[in-house]
Amino acid sequence: MQVRYRAALRPERKQAANIAPGPVFSPLIPFYAPAHAVDINCVMKSVITRTIWVLSLVSLFTDVASEMLYPVMPIYLKSIGFSVVLIGILEGVAEATAGLSKGYFGKMSDNMGRRLPFVRLGYLLSAISKPMMAFSTHRLWIFTARTSDRLGKGIRTGARDAMLSEEATSDSKGRVFGFHRAMDTLGAVIGPIVALVYLYFFPGQYKTLFIIAFFPGILAIGFTFLLKDKGPGNETERQKTRLIDFISYWKQSPVHYRRVVSGLLIFALVNSSDVFLLLKIKETGGSDNAVIGTYIFYNLIYAVASYPLGILGDRLGLKRVLIAGLFLFAAVYLGMAFAGNHYVFFALFFLYGIYAAATEGIAKAWISNVSDARDTGVAIGTYTGLQSVCSMIASSFTGLLWYRAGASAAFICAAIITIGVALYFALFTKESAAR
Secondary structure, three states: OHHHHHHOOOHHHHHHHOOOOOEEOOOOOOOOEEOOOOOOHHHHHOOOOHHHHHHHHHHHHHHHHHHHHOOOHHHHHHHOOOOHHHHHHHHHHHHHHHHHHHHHHHHHHHHHOOOHHHHHHHHHHHHHHHHHHHHOOOHHHHHHHHHHHHHHHHHHHHHHHHHHHHOOOOOOHHHHHHHHHHHHHHHHHHHHHHHHHHHHHOOOOHHHHHHHOHHHHHHHHHHHOOOOOOOOOOHHHOOOOOOOHHHHHHHHOOHHHHHHHHHHHHHHOOOOOOHHHHHHHHHOOOOHHHHHHHHHHHHHHHHHHHHHHHHHHHHHOHHHHHHHHHHHHHHHHHHHHHOOOHHHHHHHHHHHHHHHHHHHHHHHHHHHHOOOHHHHHHHHHHHHHHHHHHHHHHHHHHHHHHHHHOHHHHHHHHHHHHHHHHHHHHHHOOOOOOO
């Protein structure tokens, strides 16, 4: 059985199967164990490498810090005198900063041939921004702190995803990005739970929570010192990155890349903030604890399902899994348009977690497969940057439609357009690599 399996490995992975017995790293057994004790470890080592593990832990601890503050951020801002309009402006500026910087820094990372400096700096900025929110309530200071957090995300995203892509083959991208997404989302489960427990014992003490959030962020930065860049970098290209280079990349990118990203961006234009889904629960009589509990449940399903669906994507095709995820999204939104029962909401958020697991990591894996290996940073950075802009438009449009025609109209409209996007992917895109 073992010999037959080794013969079926891809050529570039045969060497991993022939290594001598010794300590092996496995995502199912995250510690060192003898190879003969768990034979499958030899296989898993070739997929989930040490670098992938470290990057996933970095994302997990960063998300613990970020999501710890997610439930209290609007409450804290209102308590220090921010109006709803000013909160909206703050979040808009912050997200625009993240969106516009992702493509630029992704391109810079590609030009320099370096990933780690961008990853480390990005996570450092996000960590430092957390306690900054507690040191002063001056509006300009709050804007600076919040924007620094999102700028950190923009700096690191393209380079980090490029590092993940470099650790995988075209046949293992789904598993690699799915595993990273699972660990990242696990942080989104732990963070709100920590916040709920803290606020139960210390209600209203928000500033201390911002300081506490600094520590998992620092732990994440510590893990980045276990990482290494694959190459020495390209010093001659250091000065050649311009602010609009990532925009020019769109014209030079492979046709399959443009087709895939175009469909994803159309979907992003109707994929509004999850706040609207939670608001629907609140409007039908759900308590604050029910809303937060549902959000935690969704993230738990998302985390648990991401890696298995990544495996499924590698076996059945990333395109098929993504299309299935889009149909799930449409079903959830149609259900939200008519639901009024809390048990139905729970079931819908279960499906919503499956949808997220079938699309988020899968989309990045597919993009990395249809773009040139040298341009992975700018390819993913351009997509995620434009996605951020589209998401802002989506939330604004959904809010306006909700106000004018009601929640049901907003959800039904998004569902119908998403079905159209799924059909577009089925008919006009291919699952091919531009390598």
